[in-house]
Amino acid sequence: MKTDYLIVGSGLSALVFGALMAKAGKTVRVLEAHEHPGGFGHSFTMAKKYTFNAQLHYVWDCGEGNTVNRVLKQLDLDRTITFNRFDPDGFDRMRMPNYKLDIPSDRVELVRRLSQLFPESAENCQQFVAEIQAVRNGLRYLSPPIQPLAVLGHLGDVYRALQYLHSTLQAAFDKFKLPRAAQTLLALQWPDFLLPPEQLSFYAWVILFTGYQEGAFYPTQHFDRVINALVDVIITAGGEVLLNREVTDFSIIDKTVTGATAIDLLTHETHAYLADTVICNIDPKHAAAKIGIEKFSRSIQHKLNYDYSPSNFMAYCVVQGIDLRDYGFGKSNTFHSGDVDLNVAFNRMYNNHDYTNPSFAITTPTLLTDTGGDCPPDCQIVEFLTVANYEYFNHLKQSDPKAYRQRKAEILKSILDVVERDYVPNFRSYLVFQITGSPTTNEHFCYCPEGNSYGSSLTPRNMGVDRLNHETSLKNFYFCNASSGYPGFAPTFWTGALLYQRLSGDKILN
Known part of the structure; x- marks a missing residue:
């Protein structure tokens, strides 16, 4: 038919x-x-009792009147599909040697926290945060469906945004002379893009960063x-x-x-x-x-x-006999880097396949909603994500499947070493389930060429x-x-x- x-x-x-x-x-x-x-x-279920989402970890633009909410109302689903908001005082927890920063929803508070960490660059930080918002405002008027009258009425913001058409996040950092550590703290959610500051579009970063500031969410029912x-x-x-x-x-x-x-x-x-x-x-x-x-x-x-976007390495884990909230986890995501320079960290992992000092994301979906359903009540799910090179993993899997499996295990070991050192002592003793995915996993199950995570880079x-x-x-x-x-x-x-x-x-x- x-x-x-x-x-x-x-x-x-x-x-x-x-x-x-x-x-x-x-x-x-x-x-x-x-x-x-x-x-x-x-989503997929393992061992008949643990349910994981393939890639999504947290979302934005779900508040009243925003895109997701408008669509759900159109479909009469706004009461069926609801969302829990992440902690507005720190929805992203950025962690690196000698520094930590919780990203708040309030821009004034963000400036205060940055200024406290980098007093000699307080004015630069303030100007950069203001620029972020101005560019975001301009991009709103440039996003389809474009309304010419709105563009004409906000030419200042539109012109400001257009200045960054060919700009990377790194170029914007350099323009405002932000200290390297401040750059890393602000860009530590790089696994959301799988690109380092020197490659990532400033537009892409601004849209996501401000989107989450306006409200980071997780579906109440997963x-x-x-x-x-x-x-x-x-x-x-x-x-x-x-x-x-x-x-x-x-x-x-x-x-x-x-x-x-x-x-x-x-x-x-x-x-x-x-x-x-x-x-x-x-x-x-x-x-x-x-x-x-x-x-x-x-x-x-x-x-x-x-160009296709880079791909990722994922580890889906379940712990039992421990409450991760006792270790600071909750309605937020944690982003870790052992390097002060994210460009260096990315290059080491993606191009050199060296994960001895990894930069990665930690998300705990079980703690983002009280409805349960993704695992037994006495368990909690925790997931780890970082970048991975498709060509490297595909060659390894095709040429030596045993070495491929061993390499995935080695990467997870490097991540868990950091987790036990910096976040949860003896974390491995609570692990009751773990499974890892590579770029070839993405390609096989999600039919994405070269295992890409985001379509075009x-x-x-x-x-x-x-x-x-x-x-x-x-x-x-x-x-x-x-x-x-x-x-x-x-x-x-x-x-x-x-x-x-x-x-x-x-x-x-x-």
Whole structure:
């Protein structure tokens, strides 16, 4: 049966788009190669009792009137999907030798804390924090859907933001002459981007940093409730979410995409699916290769020439017989670096594969909500994340699987050594479960080329005016994913909702 919308891939932006269209009365069919919907937002259960989310750790833009809240209200899900806020006095805990800084929501308090740590650079810190907010204000007016009158009314902020179009975070740090230690404390949430300051777009950092300052959140019922609720909207409205369906080809007639062919990975049967409009949630470069890159306009071909983001190493752990709140953990994330220079730390791990002095993130999802459900009541989940090089791990896995497993164990050992030294003595004695993931894990389970974590890399080159969006130059065919929007929970909500708004004319975003 032909549908109004055929959606290839079930990442979060696609589910948001599909749910909105289904709610609006359109027929929707979603094809997903994995056994779980949700892309990087999906959850998985191990040992029949421990549930982990693949990648998401905390989110932003979920407050009343913000993007996520607007979408959920449109779907009548704002009471089903609720969020707990992280500690406004310190949602990110930054830790490094001789320094620690808890990032507060209040900008004045942030300046006070920085000035206390770096009294000789207090004025520089104050000016930098003010610049962050000015640039963020300018970016709001430059974000689609752009309202010309609003831009004209705020030309000062817009001009200020445009000055950083090609700027890295490091360049902004240098402009304000911030001490190296202050730079590291402010940029220690680098695992949220998997890029060091000298490569990371200043725009990307500003958007995320200010977004979390305005409110860092975690779903009250964990992330699987979010994914399942969006799927339920589609199915309840008569749509389909078909799992284990890997798209092998797209149907094209005279530069018009009419559908797709997919293989059922369980039965190995091939099926053709037709639709008035096809929404592509899989990696745009991967989709373009299936279709034939020459079928796209030169402008789109140029935009498809993006770099993939680096990938990551993850460790999913469970502890028993200990309350991590007794060691300072709670409604916050912890970011650690053994190096004062994050550029050095990144290069050591990503390029030299040296994790003897790691920089990494620690998140404790069990402590972010009181609803339970992710593990037995006497246990707590703790996860560790850092950067990893896909080529290195892929070669290791292909050439020597035993060495691959051993390398993952060595990285986790380095991280746990730091945890026991600086955070929780004898942490290993409380471990009852642990499993690690590498870039090849991402590639296998989330179908992301080269194991990338965020689609296109968040460098100034990929964040400029030539960044890919929903347009493909083919008729009835649109991109809708992290590389054609932006990565992360709130940005993917925005990407899906914005495409819905453009195709339906139903305005739900500002």
